[in-house]
Amino acid sequence: MTGQRDRWAELTGGQAGEDYARRFARLAESGHDVHGEAAFCTALLTLSSRVLDAGCGTGRIAIRLTELGHHCTGVDVDPSMLAVARRDAPAQEWLLGDLVHLDALGLDPSFDLVLAAGNVIPLLASGTEPAVVRQLATALRPGGLLVTGMGLDAAHLPLPEPTVTLPEFDQWCAEAGLTLRERYATWSGEPYYDGCGYAVSVHGLPATASDD
Template sequence: MTGQRDRWAELTGGEAGEEYAQRFARLAESGHDIHGEAAFCAALLKPAARILDAGCGTGRIAIRLAELGHSCTGVDVDASMLAVARRDAPTQEWVLGDLARLDTLGLSQDFDLALAAGNVIPLLAPGTESVVVRQLAAALRPGGLLVTGMGLDAAHLPLTEPPVTLTEFDHWCSQAGLTLRQRYATWSGDPYSPGCGYAVSVHSRPAA
């Protein structure tokens, strides 16, 4: 562990919850589909699946997945984001905690799917990325899925340059016992090709 703050906290000061929620509210009001990640995940799942939304933020995705009939647990280290999630969906499970210490939060380890959307992986604290991947892999049941979305260039990140490459990420997944199953360029399922600025990846844990 590095002891450093995560890149998200460095960018926002840990007080971006309301602003983040309002941004997506404006997008929805203007007619944009803000549920692409949830629809993507739902297409991979059987009914009433158990989902871990890692870096859940204001709960936008987890709340939608719950509306679709799944059981969702959201974890985030940003208290301002979780405050919005708890206000909007008080009956859902929201946990304040560091993804690098996921195993200390008292969660079960039999999730059907773990989701890290919204550039969660690139915005982790430097040096903790491989630890978080191992933690997420360990939280999955045999045959479970890790779904991630991340920017690969400055145009798709709130950073001047990408801190994580796909090669590094796939290596961490391999070390954690995960296998790449699918990769796309968008949450809509557009084909991925080298040089794309964004990647949506589906890795799987081996079945028992």
């Protein structure tokens, strides 16, 4: 998320960490698969890949990706969410930061995959979305992947109406040098179709400059 009165902060007041963690703990206890995003990303990666979880929240996905053999860094602007992540996985790298100023964190820009799940893009501060996409693209190595998940209607968002359309998002990605590779309707890989309420998108950077 971002620190410029992003929509997440407006919804939660920056105090949602423990409640968010309890919600997913209850889902896991009831038998729901809460690791769909990690499984999806792992299918795109080789072992020991570098992953940036942008808007990592309580660290649920980054922790699971580490368990699956990857090297994950989590970034979020909400201290209450990061407090849970640091408690649950103190050995992992958790950074407090605004995605619109991701470059200020001094990260090595050679991630194999950058993940923005959990409606990160729709919950950014209005007007910052193109800049954030550029920052996420800059964190990737040549050939790296940006994976995003976002609701496209009120039924799939914690908001009364959508804030981002797919054509807008694809345009921001194109401006950042990214090309759409795949798009699905769920993290389990169900086919995307026009009008479905959720989109999981995989955009990629060219492997080399000559591929532009």
